[in-house]
Amino acid sequence: MDKLKLAVYWASSCGGCDIAIVELGEHLLELAKLADIVFWPCAMDFKYEDVEAMEDGHVDVCLFNGSIRTDKDEHIAQLLRAKSKVLVAFGSCASEGCVPALSNILGPDHALQLAAWHTPTTVNPADTMFSLRTAVPEGELTLPAVSAQLRTLEQVVPVDYTIPGCPPNHDQIWNAITAVVEQRLPELGQRLGVDSRTVCDQCSRERFGKLRIDQFHRPHEVIAEASRCFMEQGLVCAGPATHAGCGALCINAGMPCRGCYGAPEGVIDQGAELLDAIVAGMEGESDAEIRRVVGTIVDPVGLLYRFSLAASLLHGIQSTPVEAGRPCAILRGVGAEGASL
Numbered sequence: 626m627d628k629l630k631l632a633v634y635w636a637s638s639c640g641g642c643d644i645a646i647v648e649l650g651e652h653l654l655e656l657a658k659l660a661d662i663v664f665w666p667c668a669m670d671f672k673y674e675d676v677e678a679m680e681d682g683h684v685d686v687c688l689f690n691g692s693i694r695t696d697k698d699e700h701i702a703q704l705l706r707a708k709s710k711v712l713v714a715f716g717s718c719a720s721e722g723c724v725p726a727l728s729n730i731l732g733p734d735h736a737l738q739l740a741a742w743h744t745p746t747t748v749n750p751a752d753t754m755f756s757l758r759t760a761v762p763e764g765e766l767t768l769p770a771v772s773a774q775l776r777t778l779e780q781v782v783p784v785d786y787t788i789p790g791c792p793p794n795h796d797q798i799w800n801a802i803t804a805v806v807e808q809r810l811p812e813l814g815q816r817l818g819v820d821s822r823t824v825c826d827q828c829s830r831e832r833f834g835k836l837r838i839d840q841f842h843r844p845h846e847v848i849a850e851a852s853r854c855f856m857e858q859g860l861v862c863a864g865p866a867t868h869a870g871c872g873a874l875c876i877n878a879g880m881p882c883r884g885c886y887g888a889p890e891g892v893i894d895q896g897a898e899l900l901d902a903i904v905a906g907m908e909g910e911s912d913a914e915i916r917r918v919v920g921t922i923v924d925p926v927g928l929l930y931r932f933s934l935a936a937s938l939l940h941g942i943q944s945t946p947v948e949a950g951r952p953c954a955i956l957r958g959v960g961a962e963g964a965s966l
């Protein structure tokens with residue numbers, strides 16, 4: 626049997642999804658027998674020209690992680706789509722935008738200003754800003770242009786499958802690779818490595834069904850009981866609005882689920898689903914009391930949409946940047962899609 630031609634790419638990514646592949650451990654040796662890696666810039670020395678020189682459809686499977694934040698990300702996404710028989714949105718950034726998509730709310734200008742001028746570790750006395758082109762004695766240095774909105778892979782090119790998770794766990798990755806090798810992939814468009822349940826269904830914590838809480842807390846503010854539902858202790862847990870597949874990893878480690886496997890089957894907006902689950906749990910309370918308790922959630926968008934904002938119904942939402950003015954030369958400008966909070 627011919628060996629599989631496998632490509633792995635990171636667009637705007639933290640690198641964790643690539644590490645998740647390395648965490649295949651001993652399966653990596655089996656992978657070497659089953660597949661030739663034809664492109665994996667994070668791990669091996671490949672050039673983009675190597676991909677450009679490939680015939681269309683040359684790559685059997687491409688695991689594409691990271692979101693689409695720059696014109697370079699978009700270009701490589703289009704290139705790998707053309708060169709790959711099967712394109713997989715690998716991990717939460719590629720499939721739903723993940724945490725970086727929260728920067729869409731204040732816009733890329735704000736994110737760049739924060740990175741260039743205001744992080745605790747930044748020393749930039751001249752207030753230098755990133756620039757698309759910089760002349761140096763050796764020639765011209767260039768940076769990719771940042772898009773007005775961070776997008777998921779599917780918002781740029783057609784995607785065949787999704788493997789959710791931040792990052793996906795190694796069992797799930799191995800199952801997906803063996804499914805390709807053994808030609809037992811499901812219908813196009815499916816998520817791989819999940820089942821039809823939610824994280825709640827995989828959770829063994831005791832629950833009584835009704836939320837009798839005075840306020841929500843952040844995890845560092847309370848010591849949670851070890852065997853009782855987090856939500857019933859006033860800790861927001863995304864379990865009711867999150868696809869099962871990870872085996873309730875965070876719950877078993879004593880932390881509420883944050884929702885990294887994305888919305889369950891049939892749900893198009895994970896944040897709205899989670900808010901609905903919270904409000905449903907408070908059934909019987911007055912509207913005013915429900916509003917008051919829900920109002921104690923700190924950073925509700927960051928919590929309810931932590932992983933899924935770019936893929937949600939709110940994907941075009943934008944608020945007023947905290948620091949206006951001094952536009953960045955690297956930006957193309959805010960897109961017409963932007964709406965006000």
Ligand code: SF4
Pocket residue numbers: 637638639640641642643690691716717718719723724790791792
């Ligand atoms: S999904 Fe998570 S681990 Fe993967 S690139 Fe995004 S932030 Fe990193």
Ligand code: SF4
Pocket residue numbers: 824825826828829830832853854855856857862863864865876881882
């Ligand atoms: S809300 Fe969280 S802690 Fe409670 S049952 Fe669901 S997954 Fe478990």
Ligand code: SF4
Pocket residue numbers: 790791824867868871872873874875876881882883884885886887
């Ligand atoms: S428990 Fe939730 S946040 Fe943790 S790995 Fe599973 S889906 Fe992701």
